[in-house]
Amino acid sequence: MTEIQNIAYSMLELTDSIVKRKIKNSVVIALYDRLVLPFFHRQIQSTSDQEIKQSLQLAYDKLRPLFEKKQMKEMIDEGNRLSGFKLQDYGLLKKEGDYF
Numbered sequence: 001m002t003e004i005q006n007i008a009y010s011m012l013e014l015t016d017s018i019v020k021r022k023i024k025n026s027v028v029i030a031l032y033d034r035l036v037l038p039f040f041h042r043q044i045q046s047t048s049d050q051e052i053k054q055s056l057q058l059a060y061d062k063l064r065p066l067f068e069k070k071q072m073k074e075m076i077d078e079g080n081r082l083s084g085f086k087l088q089d090y091g092l093l094k095k096e097g098d099y100f
Contacts, residue, residue: 004049007056012040 001009016037023029044052080086 002049004052005044008044008052012044
C-alpha cells in the first residue's frame with residue numbers, strides 16, 4: 001500500500017467514525033460494514049496514486065480555509081492565555097475568536 005493510499009484510508013476512517021455515530025439501526029450498520037466499507041477499500045486499492053492525489057488536493061483546497069480559521073483561533077486563545085485577558089472582551093478579533 002502506498003503512502004497516498006494510506007492518506008485516503010485515513011480520510012475514510014475519519015468519515016467512517018462520523019457516519020457510524022449517526023447510524024442507530026443495526027441492520028444498516030451490518031450492511032454498511034459488510035458492503036459499503038469493503039467497496040470503498042477496494043476502490044482505494046484499485047485507484048491510481050495520481051487519481052487519489054487529485055482528489056486529495058481537492059479536499060485540501062476545500063478544507064484549508066477552515067483549518068486556517070482554526071489556527072487563527074488557537075493563536076488568539078494562546079494570546080488570551082499569555083496576556084491574562086480576552087481580546088474579544090475589548091472588541092478585538094471577536095469574530096475570529098468564536099471559531100470551533
